[in-house]
Amino acid sequence: MLKGIGRVLIDEQTLMRRIDEMGEQITRDYQGKDLVLVGILKGSVLFLADLVKRIKLPLVIDFMAVSSYGSSTHSSGVVRILKDLDEEIEGKDVLIVEDIIDTGLTLNYLTELLLSRNPRSLKICCCLDKPSRRKVPVKVDYVGFSIPDEFVVGYGLDYAEKYRNLPYICILDPDEVE
Numbered sequence: 001m002l003k004g005i006g007r008v009l010i011d012e013q014t015l016m017r018r019i020d021e022m023g024e025q026i027t028r029d030y031q032g033k034d035l036v037l038v039g040i041l042k043g044s045v046l047f048l049a050d051l052v053k054r055i056k057l058p059l060v061i062d063f064m065a066v067s068s069y070g071s072s073t074h075s076s077g078v079v080r081i082l083k084d085l086d087e088e089i090e091g092k093d094v095l096i097v098e099d100i101i102d103t104g105l106t107l108n109y110l111t112e113l114l115l116s117r118n119p120r121s122l123k124i125c126c127c128l129d130k131p132s133r134r135k136v137p138v139k140v141d142y143v144g145f146s147i148p149d150e151f152v153v154g155y156g157l158d159y160a161e162k163y164r165n166l167p168y169i170c171i172l173d174p175d176e177v178e
């Protein structure tokens, strides 16, 4: 691993095994549906890329970019849309794909917004969930791993835009980074 970040929380093999299971479950659940996966940039890209390879169904991939963080580690509580969907989702079976749910502010806002566009169904799939940090309720349909209240990086997750490329999830040691 890269030196001076912290300790590994979820290694690559464990991630891939769980994503295999999630892909199988989503494949079963979305038979005969009109599936649109909505990846939330930038954090979801690694998870989404691995997940879609394991969903054995015709599907559409779209992206939204939002910003919910004022600083690198603390939520400002403000969600801004930086890039909207390219596709119409009315009548579609939409599955939001996220890297992490922390306070829930981002997904609480996004679900309200996407529901107002009248999809046939709207569900949420996240790689990591930190339930102890929740400020607003969010119903999560598919969770990779429930994790403790630690700031994590890797597998799409950043600290100051770095470490997204690590193939595993690592707890950031604040003493180790500038």
Ligand SMILES: O=P(O)(O)OC[C@H]1O[C@H](OP(=O)(O)OP(=O)(O)O)[C@H](O)[C@@H]1O
Binding pocket: 040, 041, 042, 043, 044, 066, 067, 068, 069, 075, 098, 099, 100, 101, 102, 103, 104, 105, 106, 107, 157, 158
């Ligand atoms: O539940 P919340 O407290 O709202 O936190 C979760 C959100 O925070 C992160 O995104 P961020 O805004 O850091 O953007 P990024 O995906 O580009 O890293 C993460 O990717 C989620 O979208």
Ligand code: HPA
Binding pocket: 100, 101, 102, 150, 151, 152, 153, 157, 158, 159
């Ligand atoms: O633990 C985290 N790491 C990186 N980005 C995040 N956004 C919310 N929680 C986290």
